[in-house]
Amino acid sequence: MAISDTVRTRFAPSPTGYVHVGGLRTALYNYLFAKKHGGKFILRIEDTDQTRLVPGAAENIENVLEWAGLIPDESPRRGGDFGPYTQSQRLHLYKHYCEQLIAEKKAYYCFSTPEELEEVRKLQQKQGLQPKYNRKWLPESMGGSMPESKIKEALDSGIPKVVRMKVPDGITIKVHDVIRGTVEFDSAVVDDQVLLKADGFPTYHLAVVVDDYLMKITHVIRGEEWLSSTPKHVLLYEFFGWEKPVYAHVPLLLNPDRTKLSKRQGDVAVEDYIKKGFSRDALINFVALLGWNPGSGSEQEIFTLEELHEQFSLEHVGKSGAIFNLEKLSWIEKEHIRRKSDKELANLIRPILSDALKTRQTELPIETIMSEDYLIAVAREMKERVHFIHEFVTFSSYFFFEPETYEEEAVKKRWKENTNALLLAFSAQLEALPAFTASEIESALKSFCESKGIKTAEMVHPIRLAVSGASFGPSLFHMLEILGKDAVCRRIKRATERLKAEPTTA
RNA sequence: GGCCCCAUCGACUAGUGGUUAGGUCACUUCCCUUUCAAGGAAGCGGGACGAGUUCGAAUCUCGUUGGGGUCACCA
Numbered sequence: 001m002a003i004s005d006t007v008r009t010r011f012a013p014s015p016t017g018y019v020h021v022g023g024l025r026t027a028l029y030n031y032l033f034a035k036k037h038g039g040k041f042i043l044r045i046e047d048t049d050q051t052r053l054v055p056g057a058a059e060n061i062e063n064v065l066e067w068a069g070l071i072p073d074e075s076p077r078r079g080g081d082f083g084p085y086t087q088s089q090r091l092h093l094y095k096h097y098c099e100q101l102i103a104e105k106k107a108y109y110c111f112s113t114p115e116e117l118e119e120v121r122k123l124q125q126k127q128g129l130q131p132k133y134n135r136k137w138l139p140e141s142m143g144g145s146m147p148e149s150k151i152k153e154a155l156d157s158g159i160p161k162v163v164r165m166k167v168p169d170g171i172t173i174k175v176h177d178v179i180r181g182t183v184e185f186d187s188a189v190v191d192d193q194v195l196l197k198a199d200g201f202p203t204y205h206l207a208v209v210v211d212d213y214l215m216k217i218t219h220v221i222r223g224e225e226w227l228s229s230t231p232k233h234v235l236l237y238e239f240f241g242w243e244k245p246v247y248a249h250v251p252l253l254l255n256p257d258r259t260k261l262s263k264r265q266g267d268v269a270v271e272d273y274i275k276k277g278f279s280r281d282a283l284i285n286f287v288a289l290l291g292w293n294p295g296s297g298s299e300q301e302i303f304t305l306e307e308l309h310e311q312f313s314l315e316h317v318g319k320s321g322a323i324f325n326l327e328k329l330s331w332i333e334k335e336h337i338r339r340k341s342d343k344e345l346a347n348l349i350r351p352i353l354s355d356a357l358k359t360r361q362t363e364l365p366i367e368t369i370m371s372e373d374y375l376i377a378v379a380r381e382m383k384e385r386v387h388f389i390h391e392f393v394t395f396s397s398y399f400f401f402e403p404e405t406y407e408e409e410a411v412k413k414r415w416k417e418n419t420n421a422l423l424l425a426f427s428a429q430l431e432a433l434p435a436f437t438a439s440e441i442e443s444a445l446k447s448f449c450e451s452k453g454i455k456t457a458e459m460v461h462p463i464r465l466a467v468s469g470a471s472f473g474p475s476l477f478h479m480l481e482i483l484g485k486d487a488v489c490r491r492i493k494r495a496t497e498r499l500k501a502e503p504t505t506a
Numbered sequence: 507g508g509c510c511c512c513a514u515c516g517a518c519u520a521g522u523g524g525u526u527a528g529g530u531c532a533c534u535u536c537c538c539u540u541u542c543a544a545g546g547a548a549g550c551g552g553g554a555c556g557a558g559u560u561c562g563a564a565u566c567u568c569g570u571u572g573g574g575g576u577c578a579c580c581a
Contacts, residue, residue, distance in 0.1 A: 014581045049580055114579065121578090130508050131577065162579050180511070189509050189577085197579040204581050228510055228576040251512080251574095258573060286518095289530095293519060299529050301518095318519080320512050321574065328518065328531045338544085385543045410541090460540040472542035 007039025009219050011065070011072070012208065014046045015057035018269035019064040021324065022223060022253040022261055025287040029250060030221045031070045032288075032312035039218070043075035044211060045086045048201045058086070064270050068280050069305050074215075082215040087207050094202035097210050097240070098163050098195055106239045107195055108144075110137040110164045111154045133164065133192045142166055163196040165205075165236065173231040177247045178314050185231040193232050205229065209236040212245055221248045221314075224321075225260075248314050251291050252321040261324055273329075277388040281305070282333035288312075290322040302335045334387045345383060346375035349392045353400060356393050363402045364487055377482045381474035396473060399482065402491060403469025410471035411499060414461040420496040422452065423462055427492045436485040438477035445477075466495030 009030040013023055034041040043065060045058045062077050074080025084090060101107035110133070112120075121131040138144025139151055154161070171187045195206040202210070212220060227249045237244045255265040267273060273283055285303050294300055295316045303311070337345070350370060357366065368374055378392060378399045386395055393400060426448050433440055445463075449456045464476050467488055473479060480488050 012581090016581075046581065052580065110579095117579085125507090128507065160579090164579095183510070185509075191577075194579050199579080201579085203579070208581095223575095224511070225575055226581090249511085254574080256517085260574075289518065291518095296520060296522095299520080301530055322519090323517060325517050325531075331531055382543095384545095455540095457540050464541065470542085474542080476540065 007034055007037040007219060008042060008215065008217050009034040009039065009221055010042040010044050010212070010215065010217050011070075012044045012046050012211075012222075013061055014049065014052065015054060015061060016049075016052050017054045017057050017060075018271050019061055020261075020268050021270055021273070021283075021287060022268075024064070024068060024270050024283070025253065025290060026221065026223055026250065027065060027070050028068070028284060028288055028308075029248075029292070029312070029314075029317070030219075032308050033219060033221060033314060034073075035309045036312050040073040041070070042080070042082075042215060042217070043072035043085065044215070045076055046204065046207065047086060047088045048204065048207055050199060050201060060271075067274065068270070068284060087202070087211065090207075090211065091200060091202075093214065094196065094206055094210055095200070098202075098206065101165065101195070101239060102163065104239070105142050105166070107163050107165045108137060108139055108142060109151060109155065109161045110192075110194070111159055111161050112136055113160075130189065135192060137164075138166065138192075143169075160198040162194045162198055164192040165195050165232070165239070167192055167232075167235060173234055175227070175230045175234055175247060176244075177227070177230075177249055179248050179250065179317055179319060180227070183227065183230075185228075187231075187235075190231050190235070205232050206236070209233050209240075209242075213237075213240070213242045217245050219248065220245045221250060224249045224252050248317070250317055251319055253290060254321045254323045256323055256325075258321070258323065260321075266324075266326075277390045278329065278333055279336060279389065281336045282329065284308070285336065286329045286332045290324065292317050302332065302339065330387050337386060337389065338383055340383070342376040342379040342383070343372070345379035345389070345392070346372050348389050349375050349379065352390050352393050356397075356400070360401055362400055363490070364400065364483075368484075369400050374482070381478055381482065385474065396468075398468035398470065398473075399479075402487075402494070403467075406465050406469045406495065406499060407471050410461070410465055414465060414471075415499060416458070419458075419462050420499070422454070422459060423466060423492050423496055426459060426463075427489050430485060430489055433485070436481060438475070438481045441480050442477045463492070466499075467491045 011023075011027040011030050013019070031041045033039075043062065045061070047053060047058065058076065062072075062075060065072060072078060074082060074085060076083075076085045079085075098107060102109070112133075117133070120134050124131050135144055137146050137151065139146050139148055141148060167187050167190045169187060173185045173187055173190065175183045175185070177183060193205050194203050196202055211217075230247060230249075234244060253261040255261055257265070261268055267276075270283070281304065284305055285308075288303060288308055289301070292312065293316050294311050295313070298311075300307075340348075353370065353375075362369065378396065382392055382396050386392055426445065429444055429448060430436070430441070433444060445456060445459055449459055460476055461471070463480075464473065465471060467480065467483065483491075
């Protein structure tokens with residue numbers, strides 16, 4: 001295991017559609033491990049199943065990785081010295097190595113039809129046996145019962161054939177895994193796996209070994225579902241006489257009922273979470289923590305990608321599956337928002353607002369609400385109250401749009417007989433304020449309430465309702481300052497008109 | 507079913523023979539507060555079970571149970 005070269009890891013998905021969040025985590029761990037050791041992170045597309053190809057899926061995978069900030073050093077799009085990085089473009093290589101195996105009597109041709117194999121399998125299952133290839137076509141020269149002449153005959157006739165690896169009998173295959181230790185398999189439980197399919201494409205097992213070798217992959221970090229087929233891969237490395245990579249099988253991501261995370265029980269595609277408004281920072285942070293922790297002494301929960309680089313280590317990856325918990329993800333999202341500067345947030349809000357303005361009219365000057373100063377002010381007031389960036393525009397829409405409705409319950413509770421009159425009277429005082437700042441507004445309200453002999457709460461709540469339509473939100477006086485005198489007075493007037501008929505319940 | 511993996515609060519986890527078993531999310535209560543948050547304080551709640559090793563086990567061993575993965579010309 002003397003790996004003297006630089007660390008090279010890879011993410012090797014098949015292009016069958018979306019990117020699974022479990023896949024994102026696998027990609028992340030590979031990326032982090034490579035970066036941590038000054039190595040390279042490679043993306044390889046495993047499109048050896050012609051029947052499952054989804055157009056555009058490979059492109060999509062690379063887009064999602066880029067969205068996540070996990071930029072591969074080598075990939076189909078970016079190229080590299082070990083390409084091509086798409087397996088369907090490497091068919092000649094698999095064929096070449098397969099022929100080598102046949103010549104060395106480590107693999108053999110098999111002409112059994114899929115129907116025939118299915119029948120054998122059924123029979124074995126009926127008898128309570130492990131379904132396995134019956135070695136019908138294993139040549140006599142390799143310890144089987146098929147005469148060489150028959151094989152030659154079949155070969156010459158051109159009937160469809162596959163190539164199978166010959167698993168040695170009676171040996172123990174050891175898989176060394178940095179997460180799980182040494183796992184042993186009896187070769188009797190390993191099937192003579194098909195290496196090359198009838199259509200000339202390799203199976204995963206051949207392709208992964210050949211490519212990992214040729215691409216000089218040093219560490220194979222992948223999902224636990226691969227652990228039980230790893231002995232096949234180990235055997236192939238031994239057949240070829242190649243140095244094996246270091247294996248690390250990471251635990252699975254689970255549904256709330258502890259079954260493997262699946263589409264049925266919620267969203268599994270990274271794209272789904274992007275659509276919901278989750279940021280790359282939060283998703284990466286969350287997924288990193290599902291199965292990994294910074295180790296004893298550290299209680300850090302919020303990480304940037306850069307911090308993960310520095311701290312990641314395979315030693316702190318756990319062994320048991322982890323449930324994908326939306327609540328914690330949401331909390332992490334919120335924490336990441338809080339850690340951003342107001343200016344950063346302003347720049348994130350602007351496109352969302354711009355989008356909203358396409359379908360919604362605003363009574364405020366567009367130059368004002370789209371300005372950096374305005375958005376920074378909104379960000380400052382709202383950053384501790386939102387869970388998603390888009391909530392700056394939806395949750396606190398009153399910063400950008402006049403309220404159309406007023407919370408019914410709150411109006412019932414806060415609107416009294418004299419509320420409209422008081423509001424109008426105070427509004428007139430606001431008009432006259434020389435400086436429309438939070439502190440000026442606050443002292444104006446205090447003295448106003450004193451002069452009227454009422455509690456400030458009797459004004460504070462109605463004003464908030466009149467201006468925002470909501471019973472909750474940021475500091476009232478700061479909110480008013482941001483909105484500006486014109487908008488505030490206009491909205492107060494509008495509210496008194498609209499809520500005129502309501503005071504009976506008070 | 508065979509083989510393999512796994513097992514600490516509801517969830518994510520720290521812990522590697524001696525700890526009052528710690529933290530975070532969620533939940534509850536209190537404080538702060540014009541609201542909502544945020545913040546502060548507290549609470550709730552845990553080593554699947556049974557043996558063994560040991561002066562001493564969440565930590566080591568074995569068994570049981572439970573969960574998961576895998577048994578394709580899919581990855």
